[in-house]
Amino acid sequence: MVSRESLAAVLRLARARRGxxxxxxxxxxxxxxxHLQRLENAKTGVTLEMLGSIAKALGYDPIALLIIASSYDGRTSVAxxxxxxxxxxxxxxxxxxxxDLPNHFAKGELIAERAGRSLSEDVVREVLACRDKGLSQRQTAERNEVHQSTVSRxxxxxxT
Incomplete structure (x- = not known):
């Protein structure tokens, strides 16, 4: 992991060494x-977009800056x-x-996924079987260890 403090120091040093x-x-x-002052003093975090913009202005790949900070945090050499x-x-x-990454994009845009945890087909089948047996939504939810709103959905x- 990269701490806010180590990344702040790397950004500060890279800026200064670039003059x-x-x-x-x-x-x-x-x-x-x-915002840059707060970043360099570890008072705020950085978004990936902002790190990319800063790294580009400094003439570095953002990954390189993160590796240096990560090395420091892990007390290891860069190598x-x-x-x-x-x-x-x-x-x-x-x-x-x-x-497989390209399968998650369409026309250059990330394909959104539905919210919530995904349920196996076995769980869906079991929930429907409970309904067919005449169990209530509450009984079905308890039996299958899913939320009642999931059963309802x-x-x-x-x-039927």
Whole structure:
């Protein structure tokens, strides 16, 4: 994990070593001066978009800044952290995360998922079987360990 404090120090050092004042970085990254000051003093967190904007203005990849901060937090060298990340990337690759990523986008936009936990078809089948046996929604919810509103939704979506 990257702490707010270590990332603040990395941002502050990178800006200073690039010879940029906060005002210059504010202008390049198009962020509010007060916000950059608060970021560099670990008084506020950073969004991914804002980190991307700051990193671009500094001439770095945001991942590089995060790796430096993560190395500091983990009390490891950057080389050790990179080795760890390489192993994690191999694990993610084995899970086919990168290759399946395009399936979650349509026309460049992330495909939204429905809210709530997903239910297995077995649970839905069991809830419907309880309805068919004449159990109440409350009894069905207790028997299947799901919320009563979930039972109600399943019954509405699957009319008899």
């Amino acid at each position: 940029l004042s906060r005002d210059q970085l504010n202008a390049q990254a198009k962020i509010e001066p007060r 050790e952290r990179l080795l760890s990340i390489k192993k994690e990337l191999a694990d993610l690759d084995a899970l086919r995360i990168a290759s 399943i019954w509405r979506q699957n009319p």
